[in-house]
Amino acid sequence: MSSYAEAFRQSVEDPEGFWLEAARAVDWVNTPTRALDGSQAPSFRWFPDGTLNTSFNALDRHVQAGHGDRPALIWDSAMVPAKRTYTYAELLDEVAAFAGVLRDQGVVAGDRVVIYMPMIPEAAIAMLACARIGAVHSVVFGGFAAKELATRIDDARPVLLVTASGGLEPGRTVEYLPMVEQALSLSQTPPHTVIVKNREMIPGSAADYKASVATWFDWDELTADADPAGPVTVAATDPLYILYTSGTTGKPKGVVRDNGGHAVALTWSMRNIYDISPGDVWWTASDVGWVVGHSYIVYGPLLIGATTVMYEGKPVGTPDAGAFWRIINENSVVALFTAPTAIRAVRKADPEAKELENYDISSLRTLFAAGERLDPDTYEWATKVLDRPVVDHWWQTETGWAIAANLRGLDPMPIKAGSPTVPVPGYRVDIVDAEGKPVEAGTEGNIVIALPLPPGTLTGLWQDEDRYRRSYLETFPGYYLTGDSGYVDEDGYVFVLGRSDDVINVAGHRLSTGSMEAVVASHPAVAECAVVGIRDELKGQRPSGYVVLKSGVEIDPETLRQELVAMVREQIGAVATFRDVTVVQALPKTRSGKILRKTMRQIADHEQYTVPSTIEDPSVLEALEQQLRG
Ligand code: COA
Ligand code: AMP
Numbered sequence: 001m002s003s004y005a006e007a008f009r010q011s012v013e014d015p016e017g018f019w020l021e022a023a024r025a026v027d028w029v030n031t032p033t034r035a036l037d038g039s040q041a042p043s044f045r046w047f048p049d050g051t052l053n054t055s056f057n058a059l060d061r062h063v064q065a066g067h068g069d070r071p072a073l074i075w076d077s078a079m080v081p082a083k084r085t086y087t088y089a090e091l092l093d094e095v096a097a098f099a100g101v102l103r104d105q106g107v108v109a110g111d112r113v114v115i116y117m118p119m120i121p122e123a124a125i126a127m128l129a130c131a132r133i134g135a136v137h138s139v140v141f142g143g144f145a146a147k148e149l150a151t152r153i154d155d156a157r158p159v160l161l162v163t164a165s166g167g168l169e170p171g172r173t174v175e176y177l178p179m180v181e182q183a184l185s186l187s188q189t190p191p192h193t194v195i196v197k198n199r200e201m202i203p204g205s206a207a208d209y210k211a212s213v214a215t216w217f218d219w220d221e222l223t224a225d226a227d228p229a230g231p232v233t234v235a236a237t238d239p240l241y242i243l244y245t246s247g248t249t250g251k252p253k254g255v256v257r258d259n260g261g262h263a264v265a266l267t268w269s270m271r272n273i274y275d276i277s278p279g280d281v282w283w284t285a286s287d288v289g290w291v292v293g294h295s296y297i298v299y300g301p302l303l304i305g306a307t308t309v310m311y312e313g314k315p316v317g318t319p320d321a322g323a324f325w326r327i328i329n330e331n332s333v334v335a336l337f338t339a340p341t342a343i344r345a346v347r348k349a350d351p352e353a354k355e356l357e358n359y360d361i362s363s364l365r366t367l368f369a370a371g372e373r374l375d376p377d378t379y380e381w382a383t384k385v386l387d388r389p390v391v392d393h394w395w396q397t398e399t400g401w402a403i404a405a406n407l408r409g410l411d412p413m414p415i416k417a418g419s420p421t422v423p424v425p426g427y428r429v430d431i432v433d434a435e436g437k438p439v440e441a442g443t444e445g446n447i448v449i450a451l452p453l454p455p456g457t458l459t460g461l462w463q464d465e466d467r468y469r470r471s472y473l474e475t476f477p478g479y480y481l482t483g484d485s486g487y488v489d490e491d492g493y494v495f496v497l498g499r500s501d502d503v504i505n506v507a508g509h510r511l512s513t514g515s516m517e518a519v520v521a522s523h524p525a526v527a528e529c530a531v532v533g534i535r536d537e538l539k540g541q542r543p544s545g546y547v548v549l550k551s552g553v554e555i556d557p558e559t560l561r562q563e564l565v566a567m568v569r570e571q572i573g574a575v576a577t578f579r580d581v582t583v584v585q586a587l588p589k590t591r592s593g594k595i596l597r598k599t600m601r602q603i604a605d606h607e608q609y610t611v612p613s614t615i616e617d618p619s620v621l622e623a624l625e626q627q628l629r630g
Contacts, residue, residue, distance in 0.1 A: 004410040004422065007272070011425035011454070018425070019046065019455055022268045023260075026303075027061050028052045029233045032260065036452060037237075042473045043460060044452040045237045046261035053231035054240055054259050055099070055132035058302035059092040060231060062278075068092075070279060071307045074331055075121045078313030078323055079168035080201065086121060088305075091128075094121075096228035098129035103229045104222075105160055105193050109134030112158040112242065114191065115288075116140045116149055116176060118167030119312035122197045122219065123288045124298045126162045131240055131259075134232040138242040138254070141289025142167045142174065143509075143575030146182035148252075152244050153187045155254055155462060160193040161214070166202035169574075170317050177204040184213050195219050236260020242462045243291055245397035246512035247471065248502045254462030255291075255397050262400065265426075265456025266300040269401045273393065273424065274335055274368065275409035278305035281331050281363070285311050285324065285338040290509070291397040292371060296337055300401075309333060315342040322355030329359040336364065339371035339508030340378050340392075341539050347378065348538060353385035366391055366408060371508030372540045373496055376417035394420035394496050396482065397510065398458045398472070403427045403449065403482070404494040419493040426454025431488055436476040444487045446500060448479035502597060504533030504541045509575055513543060513597070516578055519571045520545050520564050525553045530587050531578075532601040544580040544604060546624075548587060557583050582628070588621045590614040596621070603628055 011018045019035040032050030062070065068089030075084045086094065107113060113130050115137055117123035123139070130137040138156045140149050153161070161184075167174040177196065184190040190213050196206040197219040206216035240259045244252035270276045282301045286292040288310075301308035309331055315324055315338070324346065328336060346353075367382060367390045374392035382390045389412070393405035406413055406421035413421055423429040428450035431439050439445045451473070461468040475481045483503060486496040499505070502513045513531040520529045527550040533541035545564060549555065561581040568578040588596040591614055602609035603625050611618055 004407050004413065007407075007410055007425045008423070012428060015426070015454075019264060023047060023050070023264045025267045026052060026260075026263045027057055032236060035455075038452065042451050042469070042478075043465070045459065046258065046455040047236035047264070050236035050260045051233050052236060052260060052263065053132065053134075053233055054263055054299070055095060055128045056231040057263050058128060058131075058299060059088060059095060062088045062305045063092050067278070067305060070305070071281075072302060073121060073124060074281070074307060074309045076309060076311050076313070076327055076331075077119075077168070078311070078318040080312070084121065091125070093228070094125045095128040095132060096230070097223045097226045098125050099132035099229035100226035101195070101222045102129055102135060102160065103133055104226065105195075107133060107135050107160055109232055109234060110136065110238070111160070112136045112138055112156045114138050114140060114149075114153055114156060114158040114161045116142065116161065116163045116180060117197070117288070118142050118164055118174070118176075119287060119310060120164060120197065120199070121310060122164065124310065127241070127288070127294075127298055132231050133229055134234045134238065136239045136241060138244065139289055139294070140244070141287060141575065142176065143289070143573045145569070145571055145573040146179040147186060147571045148573060149179065149183035150186035151252065153183060153191065154189055155244070155252075156242055157189045158191045160195065161191045162195045162197075162219075164197040165199045165204040168201070168312065170314060173202045175202060175204055177208065181209060181212055190214055193217065195222060234259050237459070239459070241294065243294060243397055245291070246503055246510050246515070248512065248514055250512060250515035250518045252512070253467070253471065254464070255458045256460050256462050257400055257456070258459050261455030261457070261459075262299070263303060265401050265454060266295055267303045270300050270304045270306065272409040273402055273405050273407050274337075275366070276301070276304065276306050276335060279307070280334045281307045281309065283309035283311065283327065283331070283333045283336050285315065285336065285342060286371070286508075291400060292337070295400055314345075316345045316349040320355065321346045321350035322358055325356055325359035325361050328361045328364050332363040334363055335366045335368060337368040337370070340369050340374045341372065341507040343369065343378050343382050344538055347381050356385065361386075364388060368393060370395060370402070372505045373418070373498070374420075379417045389415065391415065392420040394494065399453065400456050400458070403429065404496070416493050419489075419495050421494070422492055423494060429488065429494060430479065431486065432476055432479070436479075439487075441490045442487055444485060444497065446476070447482045447484045447486050447494070447496065448476050449482065450479055453480055504543060506533070506536075506541050506543065506577055507539040511543070511576060515572060516543055516545070516568055516576060519568050520547060523560070523564055523567065525549055525555045525560060527551070528587060530595045530597055530600060532597045532604065534580075534601060534604045539577065542580070543576065543578045544582070545578065546582050546584050546587060546600065548584060557581070584627060585623055586617075586620045588624060589616045591616045600624065
């Protein structure tokens with residue numbers, strides 16, 4: 001095992017050498033001779049003269065190396081319930097067939113394909129099929145409603161959309177096709193083709209949409225007689241996917257990931273961060289709609305020839321709090337990666353972890369957590385009941401893989417509760433104050449990363465270089481702005497305390513309060529509003545809305561609440577879990593009219609706060625405190 005300190009030092013002192021060496025673990029068509037192209041700084045490109053195909057690396061090469069019979073993907077649905085295992089040879093066949101379908105539908109390299117699917121194998125197959133022909137996929141999380149889907153369609157301008165008749169949520173089915181049809185009609189640039197994977201238990205099929213603006217096809221019919229497509233060679237710098245994530249405004253940011261840097265970074269991470277080897281069974285309990293699902297349900301484990309588990313279900317209630325332990329037991333999972341909120345849900349349902357007695361989880365070496373801070377209480381509980389390392393690591397959609405972690409494949413370091421440990425090789429993390437000056441150890445500030453970021457991180461925002469630079473690169477020149485605040489302690493451990501912007505994190509889902517405010521403000525009774533993320537025992541945060549009524553309007557607060565809840569659900573999606581509405585007399589603002597959201601959150605969370613010197617009218621804050629704290 002080599003040392004973390006040595007790997008970090010090399011990555012900083014000789015990034016060319018470090019990443020060219022890491023690149024040797026990937027199969028290239030043209031092996032790169034250079035690692036970094038800094039000619040467009042502060043934007044960077046990795047492996048500028050390399051060419052490859054990501055699906056070849058995830059599938060073909062393992063089959064060619066004689067591992068075709070090894071399980072590649074184990075799908076376990078606690079919802080149907082059902083289970084299916086695909087070997088590498090089988091998954092390759094499915095991917096090549098669907099890639100042939102896409103090609104026959106006229107999709108060519110560089111075209112965008114939107115994937116709006118539940119947690120079924122076809123979601124991963126569609127992603128890998130896009131990668132195979134050089135098309136750029138953009139997966140939209142199934143919990144988003146039609147309007148959010150339309151917004152992403154209008155930005156990505158896909159030629160084709162892949163979906164399924166629907167998803168299964170506890171106690172209900174989520175019918176996707178009416179939402180897709182609505183999104184197409186809302187969209188300025190709808191795709192010309194829709195392909196539907198029919199799930200028998202959920203009504204709706206392609207045949208129901210003959211009058212649509214797009215032509216609809218059935219997945220099974222098209223794949224039945226498709227000629228398989230081979231891997232198309234692309235430049236390492238070509239886009240592999242766009243993944244939309246919440247920014248501070250209602251307009252999501254289209255994070256662009258390349259092919260080469262992504263393959264190198266994820267391959268490196270599987271071995272060095274997660275200590276996973278070919279053939280190991282690895283399980284990420286997330287959703288393909290999020291970056292965690294992209295990197296560690298689909299690409300990471302397949303790139304190294306491991307077995308990935310794809311789970312359709314919840315940590316609790318499907319059917320009970322033993323669901324996670326059952327899957328580990330049945331599949332001999334060596335590492336589980338999930339969100340702290342899922343651990344809290346299991347703990348709430350089964351505080352003594354009695355369900356563990358029903359299963360053999362001896363295969364499990366490590367529990368990884370990310371998506372939100374692993375709070376010390378949850379960390380202690382999980383460590384106690386599992387008696388194994390519980391490893392927090394910190395990253396974001398933009399970076400695509402961990403910024404800070406306890407690197408289990410190098411020399412693991414002592415864990416400090418509440419910290420994701422140390423910066424990962426390639427990431428030069430700094431803490432700076434509002435003026436951009438580095439602060440002393442232990443002092444809280446903005447967490448930034450010195451440029452260039454390592455391979456695998458975003459290459460920009462989809463067709464919006466200007467927003468990319470404004471959002472991430474211009475605040476502190478020379479640095480990438482993470483949007484998180486925190487500190488680094490004397491031992492070099494990073495502590496991430498929360499967002500410094502208006503992005504909130506609900507059950508590990510990143511959401512924009514701005515988009516919720518836009519919905520709430522469109523209610524005819526609402527003059528103005530603010531949505532802030534307040535503390536929630538289970539989900540970490542939850543959105544809480546504060547509304548000022550138009551003068552003269554009289555409306556029962558509960559009626560208003562119900563209407564606003566329905567509007568947010570209809571326009572953003574159930575995943576927003578918007579339930580709290582409080583009618584207030586006025587919103588506290590600065591003299592320049594900016595709503596003091598942070599102060600409002602502190603009041604709602606019963607935290608100490610200082611009255612900002614820029615406040616317009618302190619009496620508004622006093623009235624709010626009186627109303628919320630009594
Ligand atoms: N499609 C459609 N609807 C979805 C959905 C999807 N893919 N995912 C969630 N929803 C809906 C849920 O059905 C629920 O709807 P409801 O209001 O009708 O009940 C709503 O969105 C909120 O869902 P969820 O956040 O899952 O909350 P929950 O109360 O049902 O479950 C947890 C709570 C903690 C069990 C759950 O949030 C969880 O498993 N979290 C882990 C999240 C995670 O893995 N995040 C990935 C980041 S690494
Ligand atoms: P997302 O882009 O959806 O992955 O969300 C990224 C954001 O989630 C980060 O900017 C953090 O605010 C938060 N986050 C993710 N993982 C962690 C972690 N391990 N500790 C603290 N915050 C985290």
